[in-house]
Amino acid sequence: MIDPALARLSDNLFWIALVAYSVAMVLLFAGLAYRARLAGSAGTAVAALGAGAHALSIAARGLAAARAPWGNMYEYSSMVGFLVVAGYLFSVDRRLGLREIGGFAMGAAVLALAAARLLYAPAGPLVPALGSYWLKIHVVAAIVGSSLFALSFIFTALYLFKDRAGGRAPAALTGSTVGAAWSGATAGVEEGFPRDHLDDEEARGAAGPAGGRPDRFPSAAALDSLAHRTVAFAFPVWTFAVIAGAIWAHEAWGRYWGWDPKETWAFITWVIYAGYLHARATAGWRGRRAAVVAAIGFASLLVTYYAVNLWIVGLHSYAR
Secondary structure: OHHHHHHHHHHHHHHHHHHHHHHHHHHHHHHHHHHHHHHHHHHHHHHHHHHHHHHHHHHHHHHHOOOOOOOOOOHHHHHHHHHHHHHHHHHOOOOOOOHHHHHHHHHHHHHHHHHHHHOOOOOOOOOHHHHHOHHHHHHHHHHHHHHHHHHHHHHHHHHHHHHHOOOOOOOOOOOOOOHHHHHHHHHHHHHOHHHHHHHHHHHHHOOOOOOOOOHHHHHHHHHHHHHHHHHHHHHHHHHHHHHHHHHHHHHHOOOOOOOOHHHHHHHHHHHHHHHOOOHHHOOOOOOHHHHHHHHHHHHHHHHHHHHHHOOOOOOOOHHH
């Protein structure tokens, strides 16, 4: 039985979260553009309130349908958006002090929730194929991995912007002594990061381009390191998701692997990120070459979830 009151509450809280994330994004970008510490602090507070409403929305959705609240594309996208915000608040902002990333994290969350609304499905029971305890294992791992890859893409995109702009600005972590200290340490001690690359960035940063305000962001070396470390954390989670999915497939369809489009693209995504980590560990890839591979990996992740589910017919088509 579906509880209509809880379902409506979940939808209302979802809209509150979406509005809060949008306001937080504007405030955080304003704080970044105008070096306004108050705007940045207000943006973070609004983001935290939005995350609270979002968490309640997810919980109400699960209670309304009496099941795990990640059984379709609407719920999956909603969960990804929530975890991106939670990851930003508890790790990037609170632990590392990199509030400059906040507007981009909120932007990613807004896009995830907008996609969720476009894919909206009313609260209801799961289709029989999803009625397994593996839903709580495989899908949770996939959601966590996707959220971490989304955060890593933000770092990657900002690195590419910073590298293209040619600015390093080692003390550019405005309003964040914790982040500045962490960034400087990362740029100086990361294993294998070419010292001449850092010197080149410092030389370019002295002149600095007129537009784009690259000095407002952490150093390119810090962004490159953040992207790498986030992928390194996400990759085992994604690996587990693929393995759990294969076990679930054996339980549901009698085979571990059948090259279904969803399985194939999940594996392609795994291979790209594995290549990224391997190239960094063995060939010493840093900077732009590694960032391009990471960006391709995230594009493959989007294909795995959205393109395959929406436009390619396969055994996972019920997830729409």
